[in-house]
Amino acid sequence: MRTAPRAAGVGPARRGSRLRPGEGRWAQALLVAAALAAALAGLHVTLQGLSWWFVGTAYAASVLLAAALTRSLVRSAFWPPIVSLAAGVALLTLGYAADTALLGIIPTPATLARFGTLVNSGVTSIVEQRVPATPELGIVLLIAVLMVVCAWAADLALATRHPALIAAPLAAILVVPMAIKPGLADAFWYLVTAALYLAVLRIGRRRDSRRVVLVTGGILVLGSLLLPYALPGVDARDAPRVSGLRTGLNPLISLGDDLRRGDPMLALSYTTSAQEPVYLRLTTLETFTGETWGPIVGSAQGGDLTRFPAPTGLGGATPYDEATVDVTVSDVITNWLPAPYPTTSVTGLTGEWFWEPDGLTVRSVETGARGQRYQASFLELAPTSAQLAVATSRDAPAGTLELPDGVPEIIPQTAHAVADGAASSYDKALALQTYLRSEPFEYSEQAPVDEGFDGSGMDALAVFLDRKVGYCVHYASAMAVMARELGIPSRIAVGFQPGDRQFADGSNVYSVSTDDLHAWPELYFDGIGWLRFEPTPGRGAVPDYGTQPVDDPNTPQDESSPTPSALPTSATDARGDRDETPQTPEQLAAQQGASALVSLGVLAAVLLVALTPAGFRAAVRRGRIRRIRQGGDAAAAAWEEVRDTARDVGWSAPESETPRTFAARIAAELGAEGAIGAFRGHVEANAYGRPDAAALSPAELAAVRREILRSADLRTRLRAFLLPPSLLYRWRPDDR
Template sequence: MTNGSDERMAVTAAAASLVAALTLAPLVKGGTWLFAAAIMVLTVMVSGIVGRQLARGWWPAVVGLQTVLLFLAVVVLFARGELINPPGAVQALQEMLQAGMNVTQSQSPPVDAERGIVLLVAGGAGLVALAVDILATTFRQPALAGLPLLAMYCVPAALLEDGLPWYLFLVAAAGFLLLLSADAGDRVRAWGRVLASAGQRTAARPGGDTALARGGRRVGLAAVAVAVAIPAVIPGLDNQLLGGSGDGDGSGGTVITRINPILDMRRDLNDPVDTDLLQYTTTVANPEPLRIVTADEYDGRTWKPSGKKIPRANNINDGMPSAPGLTAAVTTESATSDIQIYRLRETYLPLPYPTVQVSGLDGEWLYDPDTLNVIGNKVDTTQAEYRVSFLNVTPNSRQLANAGSPPQEIVEKYTQLPDDMPESIEEITRDVAGGGSQYEQAVRLQDFFRRDGGFRYDTRAPQNEQGDGSASAIMDFLDQRVGYCVHYASTMAVMARQLGIPARVAVGFLPGSVQSENTRIISSRDAHAWPELYFQGVGWTRFEPTPRDGQAAPEWTVPESEEDGTTTEEDTSTTTAPEDSQEDEGAAAETQTPEEEAAATATQSSGGFSVPWQPVVAVLVLLLVLATPRTASALAARRRWKQAKTPPALAAAAWDDLRLGLSDIGVRWAASWTPRAVRQRLNDDYQLAPEQAEALDRLVAELEDALYAPPSDLDGRSAEERKQDVALIVGAVAVQKSSQTRWRARLWPASGLSALAGLGAWVTSKFQRGSGSSDDEDSAARAKVGASS
């Protein structure tokens, strides 16, 4: 296509990509990421425009140039210290990407605009812009270009718990419709446009707004409106791409989520709909996780509650027994919780540990005295409301470290493991745990998973066909070091049993989100599993090996410092006074080499990201000014008149100015029309005044002389006089056009797009041209006039 359609599509593709990037706003705090993303998108756009001119449509060269410049833009923004060292730049970017991925896996949106996060977002926006530009501009497939735009939109739609709001969907859809509209317009213009008669012009609105165009816009707007409205009015259709609670089931009821111990944990954590399950109000400021069931038997495939029969005499209405192993030496506080079940159906009753009394429940609920599990006899938790009295137990690390040997029956029951457990698991266990007391070994196991072993929390870790709690899954987990709470809890419990420490796995919920003072909501994504280890005098004690965001290890699992008696989860041996720390940092900064400083900057994963905006903005402004159609049009006109030295060349320049000036306001003529035919149609359609008609007569006469008269017979006027005639005619036609058309001609002239489209040919010709004589210039001007008229 001609008349600057490639440039028009490149700009439209960039606008659509940038608009789609706005949907990422809920994921990252601040606006730094958007500025960086805009730089990437503009780099793709400008390099594509320039590349298509220089490469003359050879798309591999264009894509190669765009890719190289996009990479350079990334390096300048994020690893400019390695600009002249490509391998170092690649390594620095890889480290920053890994840091960004770690943030996405450990934090919930919106996250801070750290360097790695901004690189992920801005780099992704740049790649999407590149894909959109290739599909929409290079291959002229704007419909396919919607796929990378959709991919960008799906990222926040999948990560945000409540999906994206409807107005962001409209933003993304607007960008895609803009692409389709621009391409459709170019395809229509490719058929050519001739001067319309006065009667024909009445069929279209000012500016060429045809009934076909209006109909297309109506169809697009109607489709978007339907896409927004239907999920809102049809229950059960919500797929989290447009937000919503996901409570519809198609029949006017509610979704009832059931959590089964261990087996369904992965499904619940990965459910795209995060359903509120229950609400509770408690007298404890920082409550412990709410437990559903304790799984105390391990068969090598999974953890499960013991299958013993519970006598009906163990009714919770008569009170609960004391917690096994808990003595008066441990600090406890009496507390209560009022629990209201929303959408949880389970035969086990969610309770804090250890529960003393439960009231308000209908049906028969029985307890297991060994685990304090409470199970319903032909009754479940659906829509249950009850009050729980319990003990808030807070042991200290000294009590656990000084605990004596547990009873033999506890040891025998809770250290059992299948005979076919892999020996490699025990080898790793012994190597990690080392010597010392059982408490010290348990702490080392917890630190191994949380901090020292390089483990990463991921609910989408590879699933083992034998089950996430199986021995095979434990081996995979210890090898790959990626998993979710079931992997961590099951593995630590097995390793503790191999050390002779009684252990079991508890399944329940994290404390949930705070709604008001002492009131919390628990949702399906709060599902959690953790190991419980037995220590004499304290009883069953929670450990927290899972490095899940916002879930710290219990205070009693962090040994007290020998120096000051305080506790900390991190190693306190490297802590220094603030003054010393500042001096050390200053000394380190003075001794750093430039390479070390660049590496430190590249690998920094905390703190905000600062864009080096001054040089970047300067370069982008220069490129954008050079690529602006208005600037290109002015530069092309200046070059055209500067090269016109003879009367034929001046006549050709004036006619070109008239043709391009009129094309800017939507007036074009067929290449087969003679100058006199053009004059006749302009006079008929626009009723030129005498002064304007005389100016047009002069231009036509001079053009005919340039075409047919010998050079010696020409008696040309000055360039300024010819420019005044062109301006007079174009102005006379422009006043009859709509204000929208006139503004478009000022800000986005078609002549400028044509100039950009011809830039490559002009550059090539500059290298091929010699210093021809005046006769050569006349001949070239005559040929050009003949082609353009």
């Protein structure tokens, strides 16, 4: 017997049929967010730490969440891309330039200028550093921008029902390690990203046309061929060098290669009024990870170069002489300024420069040191033997005594064997310096490379102390680590040793070449501060206090200077109870960049709280849909969901009303019977009809819910989503 054909959309859903628009939207968004996060994780081979990954993932998830929420509330296809892009821009502004924006999130011309400064800083850091690079603020901003753009493009691919195009933004992220250095990519994260991408296609259940697949494939092939040439290289060894010495954020990493580069070139020249040759520092490294030494990133900076703060730890009883050095920089390509320690002022520079308070190093965001001519005033410290004999290291600056776990046994054994017999901290420091400068230690730039222990990490230091051959990186790192083992705070300075002296025009002129790039340790003593030591044999100059004997402080000789000079003081109108250092754009950006994760965390917490009722309502709906699919109590589950949807938009839906009466009243509200009439008939058939009656379909329920929700205005739909009244109904029996 022939049966009447079913109305479209009323019959049971066939297994394997294509999902209707809107179904699986949230699952796809979650999978896309996971795929973007996996692709970003592949950059771990190029960047240190994990903070950059959390930031980038949070920004991508925020854009996708904004798009999905907008699409749930507004049926127009125009608004979701606009809202999601606006959300990404607002969050970037909040995280990195809130002080320049209206209400902290609406960009202004000053915001664009701030972003330009930070982007230039990030690009400069990428060019200068080697992998794995330190994620400076500018680099993290570039990652955040990349993830916002890729998430937005991926959402557009979902909205246009071409999920295969999501491969393009994923590839834009995955190609970064290969663009930096061939073979650098981590295959594991490629496989994870590919698996998640296939899951997105599976949920979409849409076969893209052959034309779309061909266009996507062509874009990926061309991108993989051309993008490596467009992106700057991180590893300076793989990047073409221009003439001169290029130093990055951590010059220690590339110091050995720079010393082995071949014919030396003039880096800079200087004249000085100091009594001793001058060491010119680029940066100081205080953080020791066990693999290498690194700078402290993101500390506050000051822009007034005419007045530096007093050096850390220097007391009023320590004698010093004031001196100046006039420097002309030739072929040094860096954003660090070669300067002595401790610098008190710098004049004559062009561009924007800032000092860093802990190490008193000088750096720029956009301006380079090459071609600069300037004068730096500084202090020549001359601590007395009596001071050095009693100096302790109890008030160590934070982090300057820390050592990672797993120190090779040879390092503490050597430190204690050399220095345990010394009477004071200073005597221990001298003992370490003398040990490293004496036979059988030898200076060699090539031996560590040939024998496979080049570097400043724990394993390299263990081999160095056993083989007793290396260059300044090994000697400086070994003395600094052994000093920390003995309880003496330490750090490493990287810059230039004094160079060659020539007499010209009635004064001494020092010529510093690229071969004079050098690393040395600085040790901290209470009341004196940081003092330079020179453990590398055949290099540099040992300071006077590094060779003088330390006398008993109880002897009658008076070894102090008759009239110690006064320490630099702050300006007369400065407030002692607050920091009145002018805030620079980089300082403000650093402060806000440090709080980017906090801002995103607060936003995520607020969203989580706001979406909690919606989550409960969605869980209830999923449970009913599960009952419909299982068929055990499909009619009751379907009618419960329709009633709750009506309650969510403010309609009455008493339990005493029969489905037929309720459907008739709802049809009158809607102005047409539409899907509600067919749905009511199908529910009655399932509830009272023959056992072999056609099963209810979740698609029918979705069609009825859409008709009810579309009948309400945007404000009502928003309330129905965020604060659905149906959740309260079960706890308010009086309304039933």
